[in-house]
Amino acid sequence: MTESRFLPLATYTELPPEVMQRRVDDFEAQLQRRRSVRQFSNRPVPRNIIEKCLLAAGTAPSGANQQPWHFVAISDPAIKARIRTAAEAAEREFYGRRAPQEWKDALKPLGTDERKPYLETAPWLIAVFLQRYSRQSNGRKVKHYYTDESVGIAVGFLIAAVHTAGLVSLTHTPSPMGFLCDILGRPKDLERPYMLLVVGYPDPQASVPDIQRKSLAAIAEFLPPA
């Protein structure tokens, strides 16, 4: 058993109310400008920017502090090409055969299909793996808890960091995604692929679907009401 050790909360700074208001206003306005982009420029993005975004993702809270995530950041054109080929094959199968009509109807306004050129065009693909277990040095498998919630939060931080850096991203979830373990050599007995985040600059001609975000009243309620 490891001993508990506690430190003073040295990282906390209280903000005056007006600064609090301004910062939360700015943060919300900044996030309102984030959009998923499906047309990428091939302009390179320096690796140190991606490293910082990943460090930001790694600050996410996680069940029992198990930090059950692993990120593979790919700029290698040959690996990106293999991922594109495998993803398009999975998506052809999905759109052509497996997708229920209801799912296809939900995707229609987004104009998505089985073609994924951005998997090669974008300078970075970040494959996110969810670690269901870790392996101790004695070979014993240790179960992780609340992995979906933890990795979802980490990816949220990652997307926000990419956006803050002035880049764009696409949350891509080809179905099934097992090919990512094969191509990237990740252990299938411990991990499952969670998501593929496409990161870069938008193509200058990029367009996005005209969709609306729900209002505050539609997504939240307060008790007491006012």
Ligand SMILES: Cc1cc2nc3c(=O)[nH]c(=O)nc-3n(C[C@H](O)[C@H](O)[C@H](O)COP(=O)(O)O)c2cc1C
């Ligand atoms: C878990 C998850 C999976 C997604 N999978 C895909 C995908 O495979 N392909 C795609 O083009 N967009 C995908 N998206 C992007 C959504 O379509 C997009 O977030 C949504 O339409 C809202 O648009 P916005 O991100 O611009 O606000 C996914 C988003 C999430 C959160």
